[in-house]
Amino acid sequence: MRLGLASCVALASVFWVACEPPPPATLEFVDQTPAQPRLGEITTVRFRAVDSRGGPQAGTTVSFRLQPEVPGVTLSPTESSTNVGDGIASTQIIATGRVASAVVVATAGDKTAVSPAVSFAGANAHGKQFTFQCGEVAGSASGGVHAIGAYDETRYLIAGVKLRCTAHVADRNGDGLSGAQVSFITEAGTIGPSSTSITDVVGNAQVLYKTSYPLPVETDPGTFTWSPINDATHTGDYLAPLWMQPFIWTENPIRDYGIAINPQTPRPEPFRKDPLRPNRINNPRDNLVSMIAVTTGEEGYDDANNNGQFDSGEEFIDLTEPFVDSNDNGTWDTNERFVDTNANGKWDGKNGQFDASTLIWVQERILWTGWPHPMDRDLTPLNEVPVVRQLSPPAGTTVNVGHFAEVFSTFLLADPWFNGLARNANGDGCAGGAVGPVTVEPLPKGVAYTYPAFTVETYKIRDAHDLQADPPPNPFPAPGIAFDVNASCAYTGSPEEGHVVLIAAPPLKGLVQ
Secondary structure, three states: OOOOHHHHHHHHHHHOOOOOOOOOOEEEEEEEEOOOOEOOOEEEEEEEEEOOOOOEOOOOEEEEEEOOOOOOEEEEOOEEEOOOOOOEEEEEEEEOOOOOEEOEEEEEOOEEEEOOOEEOEOOOEEHHHOEEEEOOOOOOOOOOOOEEEOEOOOOOEOOOOEEEEEEEOEOOOOOEOOOOEEEEEEOOOEEEOOOEEEOOOOOEEEEEEEOOOOOOOOOOOOEEOOOOOOOOOOOOOOOOOHHHOHHHOOOOOOOOOOOOOOOOOOEEOOOEEOOOOOOOEEOHHHHEEEEEEEEEEEOOEOOOOOOOOOOOOOOEOOOOOOEOOOOOOOOOOOOOOEOOOOOOOOOOOOOOOOOOOEEEEEEEEEEEEOOOOHHHHOOOOOOOOOOEEEEEOOOOOEEEEOOOOEEEEEEEEOOOOOOOOOOOOOOOEEEOOEEOOEEEEEOOOOOOOOOOOOEEEEEEEEEOOOOOOOOOOOOOOOOOEEEEEOOEEEEEOOOEOOOEEEEEOOOEEEEEO
């Protein structure tokens, strides 16, 4: 007669031995906790043994192993017994280093179950993977809007112009981190609804930026160089972002248009006396607004041996304490806002060592632009440096358009600070304003991605006669049929319900011949 369960229990009480139940009918994966573990976190993986009657089977020994073995992954325990009541046995995974995923194989008797791949994200936000950009030009969280219309022609603030800005937080492997708290600080305007945001499932933290007081800090004209100071107290950032094209700056870019420039040499920042405001010097960075995003993480480094952790001798990006660089000189100055990371009551530069847990930060800069007042446009005793210049056809000449033909008009336009006007809609450009037998047609331009010291505007002047319906008169009127062109150029202040500004192009007179 076969030994039954009761006899087994009785024998166990006498001889202190245990009886292993028969192999389970089924072994199945249950779940993992947390669902999206980070490197260094303990991840619990559970399996269930089911008996031949479909109920949970207790007391079954389950062994665990990795498939394949993964360096940097610890599995503990490697063997466990299923629980009474639910038939579950569990093991725990701790992953360190550069691990993408691990698979756990559970075995009980002749039954085997395999977990899905357990994927790990880095434990910390990584300095090299932290970005902060404004505007959406290629889908959610893409960045590329650099300027917004913030002033009218009198230099008066247009409050409430909006722009969405997004910080992206990721680990050293480039995986976005959800639930990270990001703080934002700005030189001018406001960030709302608060100065903090939490990253979503892909690691994006979005805020809404608005123009308001305080205004940007006015700066003195500087010199752009490709070798900015980078030492214990300087970040090494350029004087101006490259999308401003500071490598082609001249002191008077409207006058100097067409002159050969060596972009590799230091370039002087443009400047001009303001014809409206006494004793004021305008330059592009007067309205360059600095903003920073701050979160907790590790400084960026080059993982030379690909082991997923910082090792002595590897290059890293040593960060200063976060600060808002209002004057663009790459270091903290009195009255500039900063975050006191070590709570010692003062701003500190780089500490010369790799920080695995600190406040990492990244800077974004945007332009507040305006549009020129009539007193900014022409050369006068008060306006020594105009911001509008007709290039082709030259100003004051007669524009000759052949019958059924077309010509192009090109002019330069800048705002009062020598910046291109904010252009945030695909339809922005010059059109209309013709009196006589011509039409004025815009050329496709689209959203501006760069903002040099001026905008080159071109539009088409075309004879309005139709070749089939309007044959040329014979004889043709001499010297031709007169026309006037006063084209109007549209500029959209923001991609977020932005206002549209209409600027008059330089007037032209001509003849259809």
